[in-house]
Amino acid sequence: xxxxxxxxxxxxxxxxxxxxxxxxxxxxxxxxxxxxxxxxxxxxxxxxxxxxxxxxxxxxxxxxxxxxxxxxxxxxxxxxxxxxxxxxxxxxxxxxxxxxxxxxxxxxxxxxxxxxxxxxxxxxxxxxxxxxxxxxxxxxxxxxxxxxxxxxxxxxxxxxxxxxxxxxxxxxxxxxxxxxxxxxxxxxxxxxxxxxxxxxxxxxxxxxxxxxxxxxxxxxxxxxxxxxxxxxxxxxxxxxxxxxxxxxxxxxxxxxxxxxxxxxxxxxxxxxxxxxxxxxx
Amino acid sequence: xxxxxxxxxxxxxxxxxxxxxxxxxxxxxxxxxxxxxxxxxxxxxxxxxxxxxxxxxxxxxxxxxxxxxxxxxxxxxxxxxxxxxxxxxxxxxxxxxxxxxxxxxxxxxxxxxxxxxxxxxxxxxxxxxxxxxxxxxxxxxxxxxxxxxxxxxxxxxxxxxxxxxxxxxxxxxxxxxxxxxxxxxxxxxxxxxxxxxxxxxxxxxxxxxxxxxxxxxxxxxxxxxxxxxxxxxxxxxxxxxxxxxxxxxxxxxxxxxxxxxxxxxxxxxxxxxxxxxxxxxxxxxxxxxxxxxxxxxxxxxxxxxxxxxxxxxxxxxxxxxxxxxxxx
Ligand SMILES: Nc1ncnc2c1ncn2[C@@H]1O[C@H](COP(=O)(O)OP(=O)(O)OP(=O)(O)O)[C@@H](O)[C@H]1O
Ligand SMILES: [Mg+2]
Numbered sequence: 001x002x003x004x005x006x007x008x009x010x011x012x013x014x015x016x017x018x019x020x021x022x023x024x025x026x027x028x029x030x031x032x033x034x035x036x037x038x039x040x041x042x043x044x045x046x047x048x049x050x051x052x053x054x055x056x057x058x059x060x061x062x063x064x065x066x067x068x069x070x071x072x073x074x075x076x077x078x079x080x081x082x083x084x085x086x087x088x089x090x091x092x093x094x095x096x097x098x099x100x101x102x103x104x105x106x107x108x109x110x111x112x113x114x115x116x117x118x119x120x121x122x123x124x125x126x127x128x129x130x131x132x133x134x135x136x137x138x139x140x141x142x143x144x145x146x147x148x149x150x151x152x153x154x155x156x157x158x159x160x161x162x163x164x165x166x167x168x169x170x171x172x173x174x175x176x177x178x179x180x181x182x183x184x185x186x187x188x189x190x191x192x193x194x195x196x197x198x199x200x201x202x203x204x205x206x207x208x209x210x211x212x213x214x215x216x217x218x219x220x221x222x223x224x225x226x227x228x229x230x231x232x233x234x235x236x237x238x239x240x241x242x243x244x245x246x247x248x249x250x251x252x253x254x255x256x257x258x259x260x261x262x263x264x265x266x267x268x269x270x271x272x273x274x275x276x277x278x279x280x281x
Numbered sequence: 282x283x284x285x286x287x288x289x290x291x292x293x294x295x296x297x298x299x300x301x302x303x304x305x306x307x308x309x310x311x312x313x314x315x316x317x318x319x320x321x322x323x324x325x326x327x328x329x330x331x332x333x334x335x336x337x338x339x340x341x342x343x344x345x346x347x348x349x350x351x352x353x354x355x356x357x358x359x360x361x362x363x364x365x366x367x368x369x370x371x372x373x374x375x376x377x378x379x380x381x382x383x384x385x386x387x388x389x390x391x392x393x394x395x396x397x398x399x400x401x402x403x404x405x406x407x408x409x410x411x412x413x414x415x416x417x418x419x420x421x422x423x424x425x426x427x428x429x430x431x432x433x434x435x436x437x438x439x440x441x442x443x444x445x446x447x448x449x450x451x452x453x454x455x456x457x458x459x460x461x462x463x464x465x466x467x468x469x470x471x472x473x474x475x476x477x478x479x480x481x482x483x484x485x486x487x488x489x490x491x492x493x494x495x496x497x498x499x500x501x502x503x504x505x506x507x508x509x510x511x512x513x514x515x516x517x518x519x520x521x522x523x524x525x526x527x528x529x530x531x532x533x534x535x536x537x538x539x540x541x542x543x544x545x546x547x548x549x550x551x552x553x554x555x556x557x558x559x560x561x562x563x564x565x566x567x568x569x570x571x572x573x574x575x576x577x578x579x580x581x582x583x584x585x586x587x588x589x590x591x592x593x594x595x596x597x598x599x600x601x602x603x604x605x606x607x608x609x
Contacts, residue, residue, distance in 0.1 A: 015284065025408055025471070048320035058486070060482065060485075060486070079485060080482065080485035080486050081485045081486075081488050081489055081490050081491065084485075084487070084488035085488060089488075090486060092482075092483075092486070096478075096480050096482055096486070097483065098475070098476050098479035098480055098483055098484070099479055099480075100475070100479055100544075100598065101472070101475055101479060101601075102600060102601060102602070103602060105472060105475075107475075108469070108472065109472060109476050109484070109489070110487040110488055112488055114469045115469075116468040116469030116470060117468075117469045117470050117489075118470065119465060119470050119497055119501065121468070121470075122464050122465045122467075122468030122469075122470045122471070123461060123464050123465065126464065126468075129468055129469065133469070154602050156600065160338065172486075172487060175518045176488065177489075224323065245554065
């Protein structure tokens with residue numbers, strides 16, 4: 001953990017975070033810092049604890065021990081909607097769309113401060129609500145345009161393909177006004193051309209809107225192109241951190257991917273492919 | 282039956298179906314939109330009915346009690362002094378408030394927990410309410426029941442024509458409840474409820490305080506049921522704990538929602554009329570077929586058939602199509 005992120009000061013600090021599931025310690029005294037405005041990559045073999053770390057940071061699960069500070073405030077112990085309220089938005093590795101709601105409705109849910117979410121307002125201020133709805137709808141259609149799902153706006157979200165659902169996850173984060181976005185494998189199942197556009201838009205959001213990203217991704221090409229720094233997790237803890245190139249050459253990282261863990265075999269392909277991708281780049 | 286007889290029967294039918302439609306709308310808020318599994322509707326039904334009845338009934342006159350007249354023990358019936366002779370609308374409002382407060386308490390305790398706990402708690406409250414009114418005789422005369430429940434504006438219309446007046450009252454109440462429910466579920470508030478129904482975690486990840494919205498929905502549904510109970514009390518004008526049989530006060534309402542279309546308020550109202558029509562219609566079947574148990578069985582078959590043939594109910598939930606500036 002020698003490398004301090006180059007850009008800005010830490011917006012997220014995780015200290016000695018622990019998460020036990022019964023006898024399994026999924027996150028084991030994990031500590032890391034994420035610089036404001038950076039796009040940080042989070043990689044590691046299957047079962048390393050990456051998704052669990054996201055669950056802890058976003059408040060989807062309570063930590064067993066440790067502390068999490070986001071934007072100057074402790075957020076461990078907060079629930080999902082509370083971290084959302086502080087500007088921390090996450091996607092799910094396995095998409096969680098609202099199946100029997102349209103794609104557009106899925107996107108009209110996140111914006112904060114909606115008057116119409118108050119029951120009394122729904123009865124007594126229908127016109128104000130309608131006006132606000134039109135604004136939110138326009139914003140949602142723009143985001144849909146952006147992720148190339150506009151033609152599916154009125155389709156039930158449950159009817160989307162796997163890749164389209166991943167795009168909807170990403171679109172949902174764009175509908176919020178986040179300070180930091182946690183993306184759990186956004187590239188999985190998304191086709192190459194579209195992926196390039198998505199990368200560009202993530203970069204744009206980072207540069208233009210100053211949004212901080214942490215991206216879990218097994219697609220090394222994507223990570224190498226997008227992320228700096230890269231944090232490597234294995235067995236629930238951070239084992240390396242640095243620029244993509246530094247991380248690639250770190251012997252501990254290679255060890256974690258090639259040997260070590262039980263699921264190592266399954267990850268070999270990924271690591272090798274990653275190496276090849278860097279070689280090609 | 283002559284024409285007038287059939288007409289009057291129809292009026293009575295619409296009154297009851299209308300009251301049931303109000304319950305179906307309440308259940309629709311719970312289950313249809315939010316996914317809250319309330320299997321103790323009878324509890325809110327009874328609470329609403331008893332609250333309105335007790336508040337609007339005159340304090341009892343001991344001479345009127347059979348127990349007293351036929352040499353009953355006065356020290357026992359002496360407790361029986363509830364009855365506040367309040368205005369009809371105050372009774373309805375109180376019924377709504379009492380159900381809302383009970384829902385607040387149950388919801389506050391159970392809605393953070395797994396879904397099953399709410400189901401168990403609603404079942405528990407239904408039984409608790411029933412036993413309370415059965416055993417605490419001083420409140421509502423126990424199993425002998427509460428009678429003398431006044432008619433609303435009973436002195437204005439002659440008794441033969443009273444049902445027409447009450448029909449108007451029930452339809453007006455149904456209209457107000459329908460509009461309120463419809464506005465609520467079509468607003469962003471309703472969108473949050475549907476989001477919670479579909480996936481609580483996703484709703485929370487979209488920034489919604491799931492517990493708060495579930496609690497609000499649970500209270501609103503219970504308030505609607507309280508109003509339904511109050512209207513029922515003034516229609517039947519006699520309440521005993523046996524009135525709130527789970528079959529007729531919980532199961533039938535579920536049948537109405539499932540048959541009519543969960544997640545669609547029009548479907549809930551339609552389902553109430555259809556199922557109540559089948560329920561009351563089958564009593565005219567000859568002999569053996571009019572047996573109540575058989576009729577319940579038929580309702581059960583109807584639900585299964587509805588679920589198999591039309592899983593969404595007759596009307597079902599409609600997809601909400603965007604108005605979209607460019608599409609207008
Ligand atoms: N809810 C849970 N209950 C029990 N064990 C869990 C739970 N969630 C995760 N785990 C365990 O915690 C460990 C870390 O899982 P996690 O999902 O965080 O891995 P990951 O790094 O995201 O892997 P992948 O790259 O495959 O997504 C695994 O051993 C997993 O089995
Ligand atoms: Mg994962």
